[in-house]
């Protein structure tokens with residue numbers, strides 16, 4: 001209970017127009033000249049006060065009613081006075097008003113005097129006692145003296161007293177109309193002139209609805225909720241629009257804009273045929289790409305036939321376009337054509353403006369003649385169409401093993417980092433996407449916790465599973481991978497993965513191959529490295545040898561699936577050609593695909609192979625061999641159709657010049673060196689197995705900016721992945737660092753490279769993670785453990 005003394009420095013004077021004054025004056029005459037007493041009241045609506053706080057002082061609220069109660073027992077002696085004094089109807093309201101006013105004014109810290117001409121009384125509160133919902137005021141009231149008659153009566157005036165009422169005046173103005181519900185006396189409480197227009201405004205149903213809504217907590221929350229939903233909807237819509245337009249730009253459904261001279265084109269059907277020449281050339285170029293990927297076996301003969309079909313399809317398209325445009329009687333000078341999804345499957349990025357160079361002389365009037373013309377790959381380049389394309393940034397790279405994939409990874413990392421793109425990095429700072437498990441979307445950091453809204457590039461080691469990758473990556477992503485000749489690859493693998501169970505007992509690769517698979521147990525962890533590793537990485541069953549009955553069927557199925565799921569397959573043996581092809585497919589620049597050879601073995605750890613060893617490898621890895629043969633052929637088809645041999649030669653020499661310049665600028669010794677000679681531990685590649693993996697030293701005489709650029713070029717996979725993870729998820733990276741510190745000291749003792757401690761930390765984290773992640777997968781525990789280690793490349797068997 002709290003008691004507050006009122007100071008009488010708060011006064012309210014109220015006046016009404018003269019016409020009403022006399023009426024009220026007469027009523028006031030009936031009031032005894034002087035009286036005093038105690039009025040107590042119960043606040044009927046406690047919620048009101050909270051509501052007022054929520055809605056502010058000007059809110060239109062129904063005020064709480066302070067019902068007059070008999071005073072408490074100790075005040076009983078005053079009761080009579082009140083009752084005696086309550087002669088006029090206005091007085092009860094007045095008291096009620098006063099008590100409520102004082103109650104709601106933060107503890108009634110100010111005193112108050114109400115002078116009511118209409119009621120003919122003057123009330124003075126001398127003391128108030130307030131409880132949470134109860135108030136008693138001690139008041140004194142007297143009849144108005146005649147001097148009031150001479151005062152201005154045609155106005156209403158409100159003066160604020162000097163009490164500590166804070167915002168009382170504002171509150172009074174805002175709430176005064178509410179009091180009119182009390183009728184009688186409260187009717188007098190009209191606002192001062194400057195506020196009257198507000199009162200006079202008709203309160204529309206909408207306004208009152210809004211007011212009511214805003215001033216009820218539930219309604220208020222409801223409105224917030226609705227606004228939130230609307231915001232989310234708008235945001236989603238805008239994001240969708242942006243995505244659609246960006247996918248259009250990046251090859252999803254390109255809008256080809258034609259700048260067409262209306263004098264020449266589309267005014268007649270004949271001109272439409274002329275348009276065909278140019279449009280078809282573009283379409284052929286795109287469809288030629290999709291033909292390469294959509295059809296498993298591409299022969300040069302079949303290629304010409306396919307091109308003719310493409311032409312036929314585009315004849316229809318052009319004629320439709322032309323007739324459509326004709327109806328607009330030559331008004332149209334530019335057209336917009338949406339390519340079919342099929343035609344765009346490869347996502348060449350041919351989205352920009354296609355400026356048509358068609359001239360009358362180039363075009364024949366005879367459409368049939370054009371259709372019967374079967375373009376050869378080289379003739380494609382004679383078409384007069386110049387495309388400016390948009391660089392692609394939605395990319396999936398299946399990083400296969402021992403295929404120069406680390407060099408490509410470095411290219412992608414640099415491209416993405418310099419453009420602030422988001423990488424689909426392995427969970428918990430792993431270097432691989434939980435290889436050798438088939439990929440699942442939740443292996444990617446930021447997927448389960450929805451930290452990342454859009455991924456641009458996915459490129460770490462994984463066992464490919466398209467359906468899951470598609471859950472993470474945008475629909476218009478460009479899928480590519482790289483293959484290496486299975487013989488060279490097997491030689492590299494045998495050295496690098498020397499300690500896997502399959503190679504354990506063999507003293508040489510020949511010995512392993514001669515054992516006819518006796519040393520190979522497919523169910524033993526990590527043995528997959530020894531057999532058809534390419535097929536395995538692409539997600540297929542790798543346990544097939546040349547003598548298997550279903551080898552043809554299995555290889556065909558694998559090839560068809562790869563053709564379907566990948567836009568481009570590169571070949572490690574033609575690395576430079578591959579980079580030029582990639583540059584064209586992604587619409588990148590030459591600088592974007594420049595690189596230094598990474599993860600290469602020192603010559604000391606290479607073993608020359610005998611001719612019959614090569615044959616044995618082809619038989620042992622028959623599935624990989626067939627896949628490689630097929631994509632080696634299609635690779636050259638793509639070179640012909642997309643770039644052309646001459647252009648390829650030109651661009652390769654440009655690339656090599658650029659590479660040589662960079663090597664001169666960036667590298668200390670002009671080339672790769674053994675790990676023992678690498679000065680900066682952070683640039684030392686991970687060493688494993690019997691291989692000695694080389695790295696680079698930076699030229700010490702370069703400026704800071706060049707150094708940063710050069711450093712990126714030679715940063716090994718693990719370090720670069722680690723850095724990108726830290727950039728993308730700084731808080732998670734900090735947690736993992738903390739976990740690293742907690743790894744037992746004896747384990748850190750075995751850390752020979754700077755990477756080891758980091759990897760151990762990941763392992764500690766991964767142990768927890770794997771229990772959750774892989775609990776549903778049918779993998780033996782040993783596999784899980786080794787997998788963890790293989791991820792970190794620490795204890796790889």
Ligand SMILES: Nc1ncnc2c1ncn2[C@@H]1O[C@H](COP(=O)(O)OS(=O)(=O)O)[C@@H](OP(=O)(O)O)[C@H]1O
Nearest residue numbers: 401402403404405406407492575597598599600601
């Ligand atoms: N630019 C270029 N051109 C040709 N070959 C190259 C290139 N870059 C790397 N390499 C060779 O690729 C082998 C390493 O492959 P990866 O990086 O895919 O290995 S890993 O699976 O990531 O460990 C490794 O092969 P080996 O040396 O035979 O082991 C590298 O020498």
